Amino acid sequence: MQDATTLLFVTALQAEAQPLIQHYSLKHTSGRGFRLYGDGTIQLIITGIGKLNAAAATAHALSRLNKEAIVMNVGIAGSDQPTGSMFHAHSISDGNKVIYPSLPFVRKIPGIRVETVDQPSTAYQRNIAYDMEAAAVVATARRYVSAEFAHCLKIISDNPDNCLYDRDGSLNRSLINPNSINDLVERNIPGITEFSNTVQHLTTKLPSTISLNDDHEDLLNTLLDNTNTLRMESRPGTDRKPLHVTASQTQQLTALCARHSVLNREIPSKLPDEALANTRSLIVFLENHLSDAYPEYPQHTDDKITSKDAPPTSDV
Amino acid sequence: MIDTVYIERDAIDDPVTRSILASIERTNSTPTNVIEIDRYSEVFNPRSQNFRLQKQKPSLILARKHQQHVLPTPPAYHIGGDFNYYFSHMLNCIYDCRYCFLQGMYQSANYVVFTNYSDFFDQIASTARQFDKPCWFFSGYDCDSLALEPITGFMQQCLDHFEILNAQNDNKARLEIRTKSTQIRSLLNRNPLDNVVVAYSLSPHSIVNKLEHKTPSLEKRIRALASLQEAGWSVGLRFDPVIAAGNDESLYRELFESVFSRLDCEKIHSVSLGTFRLPKSFHKAVKQLYPEEPLFSVPLEQFKFTDNGNSSTMVGYPRQVETRLMDFCSQEIKKYVDAKQLFVCSDDSLIPPSPNKNTSDQPINHSNHHAG
Numbered sequence: 001m002q003d004a005t006t007l008l009f010v011t012a013l014q015a016e017a018q019p020l021i022q023h024y025s026l027k028h029t030s031g032r033g034f035r036l037y038g039d040g041t042i043q044l045i046i047t048g049i050g051k052l053n054a055a056a057a058t059a060h061a062l063s064r065l066n067k068e069a070i071v072m073n074v075g076i077a078g079s080d081q082p083t084g085s086m087f088h089a090h091s092i093s094d095g096n097k098v099i100y101p102s103l104p105f106v107r108k109i110p111g112i113r114v115e116t117v118d119q120p121s122t123a124y125q126r127n128i129a130y131d132m133e134a135a136a137v138v139a140t141a142r143r144y145v146s147a148e149f150a151h152c153l154k155i156i157s158d159n160p161d162n163c164l165y166d167r168d169g170s171l172n173r174s175l176i177n178p179n180s181i182n183d184l185v186e187r188n189i190p191g192i193t194e195f196s197n198t199v200q201h202l203t204t205k206l207p208s209t210i211s212l213n214d215d216h217e218d219l220l221n222t223l224l225d226n227t228n229t230l231r232m233e234s235r236p237g238t239d240r241k242p243l244h245v246t247a248s249q250t251q252q253l254t255a256l257c258a259r260h261s262v263l264n265r266e267i268p269s270k271l272p273d274e275a276l277a278n279t280r281s282l283i284v285f286l287e288n289h290l291s292d293a294y295p296e297y298p299q300h301t302d303d304k305i306t307s308k309d310a311p312p313t314s315d316v
Numbered sequence: 317m318i319d320t321v322y323i324e325r326d327a328i329d330d331p332v333t334r335s336i337l338a339s340i341e342r343t344n345s346t347p348t349n350v351i352e353i354d355r356y357s358e359v360f361n362p363r364s365q366n367f368r369l370q371k372q373k374p375s376l377i378l379a380r381k382h383q384q385h386v387l388p389t390p391p392a393y394h395i396g397g398d399f400n401y402y403f404s405h406m407l408n409c410i411y412d413c414r415y416c417f418l419q420g421m422y423q424s425a426n427y428v429v430f431t432n433y434s435d436f437f438d439q440i441a442s443t444a445r446q447f448d449k450p451c452w453f454f455s456g457y458d459c460d461s462l463a464l465e466p467i468t469g470f471m472q473q474c475l476d477h478f479e480i481l482n483a484q485n486d487n488k489a490r491l492e493i494r495t496k497s498t499q500i501r502s503l504l505n506r507n508p509l510d511n512v513v514v515a516y517s518l519s520p521h522s523i524v525n526k527l528e529h530k531t532p533s534l535e536k537r538i539r540a541l542a543s544l545q546e547a548g549w550s551v552g553l554r555f556d557p558v559i560a561a562g563n564d565e566s567l568y569r570e571l572f573e574s575v576f577s578r579l580d581c582e583k584i585h586s587v588s589l590g591t592f593r594l595p596k597s598f599h600k601a602v603k604q605l606y607p608e609e610p611l612f613s614v615p616l617e618q619f620k621f622t623d624n625g626n627s628s629t630m631v632g633y634p635r636q637v638e639t640r641l642m643d644f645c646s647q648e649i650k651k652y653v654d655a656k657q658l659f660v661c662s663d664d665s666l667i668p669p670s671p672n673k674n675t676s677d678q679p680i681n682h683s684n685h686h687a688g
């Protein structure tokens with residue numbers, strides 16, 4: 001499993017963010033350009049309206065993190081579906097380009113296609129939600145995180161019966177206002193947190209970086225000082241000058257120690273002189289030390305047929 | 317079992333699509349998410365997908381294959397025939413073998429099933445017609461041939477097709493169904509065909525447990541082989557990849573003993589043998605996915621070879637380890653079957669298909685063993 005992964009919420013509006021800020025007790029954090037909130041591994045950024053803002057804010061938030069993150073765009077959208085209902089974007093289009101978030105888990109929220117548009121839309125076509133940021137958030141996020149970790153949840157704010165615009169063409173302010181938006185998101189907090197938890201659970205399936213066991217860690221530290229030089233004291237009985245270890249040799253040594261860990265092979269605590277003659281000979285020594293390190297697999301255990309076993313016709 | 321199904325718009329009306337969807341819906345307790353797409357590559361090919369994570373719960377993509385339904389195998393792929401082709405009605409697999417090259421070849425672990433089955437059958441027939449000698453078609457190259465059969469029904473139709481070809485006097489088409497699956501109902505429910513070989517990939521019991529996740533046990537595979545042989549089907553054994561281990565000789569000796577003692581050895585069509593080996597780029601990708609897996613940390617070497625002026629690099633066991641394993645296994649196998657029945661894939665004979673043969677929408681496997 002990876003170290004604690006950051007869950008990054010991305011919303012366009014303060015009113016969309018407020019229920020999340022309250023639910024997760026997020027605090028305003030200092031930063032330039034965008035409003036950011038956070039508490040440990042939960043972060044939130046408010047992008048402002050539109051694709052340009054959304055892409056810039058998502059990149060800004062993700063480049064501040066130096067570990068795996070889950071990106072969750074949460075916001076309102078227009079659709080033919082009932083107002084207040086929440087959908088997961090199974091596909092997100094921006095013109096001809098379509099992004100498909102990866103779904104290797106059971107999703108309880110229904111799916112919908114999201115079309116990211118430049119102007120608010122009242123097309124309300126069947127099973128399509130219209131928003132103004134999702135494609136930019138998810139496309140930007142996928143430069144930083146894998147497709148399993150960039151998602152978008154949309155809550156329906158307007159539909160043909162509750163249209164975004166009044167008859168005179170002005171914005172329907174009784175439908176769309178900070179309080180109503182806040183309310184729409186707040187009512188869906190249980191669904192948002194459940195979905196986020198499901199995605200977060202996936203991170204337990206990621207490999208951990210191979211941790212060197214203590215002995216190997218010590219050995220690496222003993223061999224290399226922090227100027228990447230083969231330490232004199234690790235080369236007893238020699239009056240030669242310290243040897244420089246290149247960046248690639250450091251990588252090779254670290255990889256060799258990791259292979260020793262994976263294969264459960266101890267590195268001798270006292271290395272022979274010829275291994276310490278120079279960095280290359282040390283690498284060769286460690287490689288040779290693994291030359292027969294093929295793991296043993298146990299011999300046959302009981303897997304006998306019993307006459308009661310069903311015929312082998314079904315195994316899926 | 318499968319919650320999300322992507323369907324190419326062109327494939328929506330295929331009868332195969334409808335029947336696959338109906339089978340999935342019968343087994344699902346919740347409604348299936350069906351998502352329409354233009355081309356399967358939009359979902360399958362994008363980078364930044366994680367194969368390991370997707371393997372937790374793969375989605376299914378139903379698509380149409382437009383070209384190159386049948387491709388020549390690398391020269392080392394054969395079981396005695398002069399002309400050898402492979403085809404893949406499906407990409408990816410419900411099993412999860414740690415050595416599988418598909419993990420390194422594809423960005424996505426989602427299953428792709430090509431629903432235009434008849435186009436595969438037409439190309440098989442027209443390819444076989446070009447030759448006056450037997451022409452082999454290998455199924456289970458980028459998938460397991462039978463594992464998803466209850467849902468796809470592909471092999472049932474494929475066998476109908478080979479039955480028709482068999483009835484034609486000038487027919488030269490031969491089929492190898494390579495599998496680890498024990499979904500053999502579609503075979504046992506019909507008369508055996510003498511132009512078809514059902515070939516099982518087999519590994520020692522503990523290697524199945526450690527490396528061939530979600531596959532039927534060795535015992536179940538042996539039982540399936542015995543049932544098929546008893547029903548009159550020609551069977552093949554594929555010990556590929558052979559895995560080097562501290563105790564590999566005793567593991568494989570025991571495996572051969574338990575397999576051959578349960579079969580009529582004279583009637584075994586062919587036995588093939590190959591060691592673990594991956595193209596360098598696949599090896600790198602798989603090691604990144606599974607850094608904790610000893611299989612990728614044991615001593616491995618790079619081999620370079622050139623085919624038609626294109627050089628490629630493979631990663632495999634050091635030559636002396638590979639030679640020892642192949643010699644040992646060959647000697648052991650020859651205690652049970654005639655040398656003529658045995659085919660060894662050595663790195664000397666390993667030449668990948670030339671890239672110009674694969675201009676299509678899927679990368680080619682340069683490892684020596686089928687996925688299935």
Ligand code: SF4
Nearest residue numbers: 409411413416687688
């Ligand atoms: S090796 Fe064959 S059976 Fe195993 S996962 Fe790959 S395709 Fe499936």
